[in-house]
Amino acid sequence: MLSAVDLIDYLIKRINTIDPYLGAMVDVDLDGALAQAAQADQLAAAGSRLPLLGVPFTVKDNLWVEQRPATCGSKLFADFIAPQDSWSVTRLKAAGAICIGTTNCSEFGCKGVTSNLVHGVTRNPWCLDLTPGGSSGGAVASVAAGFSPIALSTDAGGSTRRPAAHTGLIGFKCTSGLIPNPWGFDEPCRDMGSIGVLARDVIDCAAMMDVLAGYDPRDPLSHPLPTEMTLPSAFTRAVINTPDKSLRIAWSLDLGCGFAVDNDVASEMLLAVAQLRSAGWKIDDASPHWSNDVISYPYAVRQQAELATLFGTKWHDDPAQFDPVIAAQIQNGLAITATELADVTFRRHRARAQLTAFFECYDLLLCPTVPVEPWPCDSLAPGTINGQSADPRAHAVFTPLFNLCDVPALSVPCGFGAHGLPVALQVVGPRYTDLHVLQFGAEIEHLLSRDFNAPMMRTNIFEQV
Template sequence: MHELSATQIAAGCHDGTLDPGEVAAAFLRRIAELNPGLNAVVGTTPARLTSDIEALRERLRRGERPPLAGVPVLVKDVIWVEGQNVTQGSMLFRDFVAPEDAPAVARLRRAGALIIGMANSSEFACKGLTTNKVYGLTRHPADLSLTPGGSSGGCASAVAARLAPLALGTDGGGSSRRPPAHVGAVGFKPSQGAIADPVGFPHAFNGIQVLAPIARNVADTELMFEQLAGPDVRDPQSIPLSADPPREAAGLRIAFSPRFGLDVPVDADVEACIARSIDMLRGAGLNIMDADPVWPEGANEDTLMPLQHVGLANLFGQEWRRDPTQFDPDIEKQIARGMQWSGADVARAREAGYRIALTLGEFLSRHDLLICPTTPCVAWSADRLGPETIGGVTVQPRGHAVFTPFVNHAMAPAISIPCGTGRAGLPVGMQVIAARGRDRQLLAAAREIEAILAASAGRSVQPT
């Protein structure tokens, strides 16, 4: 059962060859078997799962065919699920019970999905390693000594380990692209506003964070996204997406930038894997040219970080003053730093983000897609924030995150798809980026890219 895709599970529930209760039970058994080592799924099984199963059975008996019928979904432990303990990985919220569903969760239920649990997150989704004081450390399914990264590491690790076919994460700087890249899953960051998000916890970085589907293949990602997409009058940032029909990938102008136009190190195994993948895509007839975005002078993640630090300080500074030991030490440092930034510092960071958005927007007016690595390295040891070196160069703990945050500030969609392996057989992810609102074009092209890479490697995309 756990090898079935979301598409296959829904089809089986539609034609009666699968029962939603049996599907959910199979995945819960899988969680019970593997999760003690992974610590990807946290908290308790949702109390309303039984009633959700019965309600879905009745819908199917009436002849309804909801698109995600019987598909188990895990939800990141920062997103509201009615009646569920949702902690944000924080001791401040360890007893919080969500009073209602986030609209995205409600849309999943209407589509027939079954919420079977919560997935671990770094505290407040503000760290590139998935660990917190409430639930502890999440580990990599291929090697328990490694991390899947963060902050959606619980979602990514669970999907890769077949604990659920789908997970709903968040992405404020790459949190649902980098972990999928590290574990060999697909992570999709939609355009800002493509999935309405007006209900739940306030974000430390409003206007940057989005809800993000995570799956094992692009088709399942598309299926999930279509049930989530759409505006909500309560969300002033929510937008309708382009209605233009997607074009075939062979007709698109695609740019390849091996370092995303940045002066940053990349490990040789990742660089070689991405280069091989680009050769495969070119060999299949895709029009891929070498081209780098030319970023504003001084553009880097350090320039943008005051926004996250000040956001955390605004939300939790009072509790931090009262007792800083309540927080993950790395989050505590971010809050302390946020208390020190001036208004001018914040204004400069906002301006830098705006200039980055203009730069990427202009680049994507000349190119339909931009391809680069999702991360410059494969997964690293779970006992540290980030790898100590990349490309033979000593790097800061966020050195692994350099290729994803700019996309958030540009409000653009981006997807990470597996493209091969690096050292020790660890997965490498390819990031594909499109202009804001072109989510469906991006997903259609990503499905074609995925199929080309799979065929070149002699494997099938869909599990059998």
């Protein structure tokens, strides 16, 4: 049997061999990981039943690992050492998991690709010329390249789900507050964000959720768990059971908003939905009825205003400290009025009400996670979608509405685009239906039965990359 120490030793060698090409890791804690692995081996020999004993994981750089560097992708924190573990890191370690290091993210988690002035560019393990998306690009790259089986990330507008879709992984954003995050960096849109979980299959995400879901009154977004989530291994038990065939499921290609999707991506999703229907699932073509002010929601307003509040003075003093994309957001944020910010709050209320009304008729909603395959690393966004000119946020429109509405959403790979790169369905449910969302994601995974391992996953570290 492979020991935890042997596994960590292999993974560190794998990271040292492959990551210079990939740029996923920004800190590797060799001594700490080996010490945790030795302890895991001792516990295993003593008969410990810790649920994640010996399982390696990585941590996005906007979360904290005690006494290790944490930069949030910013020069402002280039010398910062985390004073304690983030809440979620503490929980995984307590379950026996081994933290091997931290992963790259865009500055403050506020860009749809993963690059920054501190650690540089993260590349996609499916093709090194392409981006894995953002802001959790390092997290998905670490899993897709075989550095760890699971990873912690964050998601305030799709930063877990979209990169997961671009790399063939499972990415889950839980109901807001289900995983507490009571301390750490001050970040924009924190009340729309969730700790994200990443893995290569749904059951591993469920195993993480069994450990991470909890209540901590120090986090104002946290809340006591629904009774069904307090049962032992509730999430894992859910995904190993077949969903109820009476589920009312809707499918929408454009989310009722007229969002553009590349034809090859749409075709793969339609094939996946047809396969689900052939397996006996009743799936209606239906979309939420959003008001125009919700469809045209200015997602950037909150982010830019809060970036300006947090970092506007430092930007004014030294703009060169900031990624130009982030600097432009801060500059825009300084011009946002209180009235504009209040309007965003009321639009959010309307979005919640409209999605809640939709879920009175349906239990789950299927839609795209992303409308395109990944694009080159040197571009902020794809220039076109479905043959039409696309603005810089058009690739990211399918995920933020579900952050606004605080509902669980899961990205599940469902096929491959014209260039052989993964595309994904998004499974969305009402608040607190996290168990059902993950359960149906596992059903999609089972019925489609496709291999979504990145070519880099198969790289032999003893051969040239």
